[in-house]
Amino acid sequence: MIDRYVTDLGSRLRGSRKQVRDLLTETRDSLTDATEAHVGSGLTEQEAQQRAVEEFGPVREIANEYQAELAVAYGTRTLIWLAIVLPLMHMAWEYGRMLLIGPWQDFGSVPPAWYLFIAKANDLTSGIASGVALVALVLGRVLARKYDTRLVAKAGAAIALTAVGAVLLGNLSIILATAHLDVARLLQSSPMTVATAITWVVIVRLGLLARRCLSCATIVA
Template sequence: MGADVMDADVVDRYMTELGSRLQGSKKQVRELLTETRDSLADATEAHVDRGLTEREAQERAVEEFGPVREIANEYQAELAVAYGTRTLVWLAIVLPLMHMAWEYGRMLLIGPWQDFGTRPPAWYLFVAQANDLTSGIASGVALVALVLGRVLARKYDTKLLAKAGATIALVAVAAVLLGNLAIILATAHVDASRLVQSLPMTIASLVTWIVIVRLGLLARRCLSCATIVA
């Protein structure tokens, strides 16, 4: 019987409203909605077998499953945690790899900072070193957040962890972005000609910015998913 019991009435309206309230990975949203529809189909079939009409069975199944607002809130917390975990994993892995690739390319194609004719001022080297550390720190913070999230998930509310993970991800990306902007502005102040790079390094710089922007969008989407959880 199963799917034959379902019509375009109570259950479909419930599913449409539930789906409209969820944000996150399309695949995960689809999986949650599929599981929900299957559960409602099974419950509807069971109530029909007990003598209820199809519509009555659907209404009973939906009532037993729970109000759309409550179910959407629970699902959204799951989606936010999953999205946050995905974003933090990307931060923990991509940032150090991106930094190492950039440094290797710089040393290979440009050379150390002191080979630029005259040694840059101390404040410039401080900005450069701070920028170098930013990616590592952001990556480390993301990794720690992932580990702590696994441990604290047993003790704390999933919704709180989702918001904390999203905030950490966004702050980490913002720090990396500011670090890169700082070194660009500092370089332009010391010697703007240094901003003119070889084609390979220009491509590497472009890729770096694309990755940072992509991580920023992931972090922003992650925070958006977490903050709509009531």
């Protein structure tokens, strides 16, 4: 009966595998301890397991509570990644551009105002997204003590997904703008082309984390 309960509970949970495994281990240990206590009071093994399961609570109710914890934890990890990786990635790319390509003036002429506007907006996007993720991380810890963790988890997931979307849009805009202005600029340096590809891989990875974060939060009933 304990095995069936734990298996059913595990099938309803989504999140970090390690955290799910830890929660299921704690559940099994609690049910086992409760069973031993009931056996010691005179119940049979089967009766003791049934009593322990009943006392622990319905699977759906416990799964909802656990899933809320998992969603908040996954959201926290995603926001931490956003707050740290985005500014580091942007600084590394800009340093590489200055080192291998040089400032815009080195292209022979100053780019038009509209291009510089897009470039500046793209620069700001990573910083703003990182800052928003950091603020959401801090506020989330405070709000989780006062409000429903389900709501906090969904809000954190939505913020993470929006932040990644903004960074993705910023990078796509500067690439399209550069291609429109002078496609040759996209091929100025092989190392920077590789760096750009790596940047996109990181952004996609962060996007997948944010999407899974939203999935974990959304399935909380």
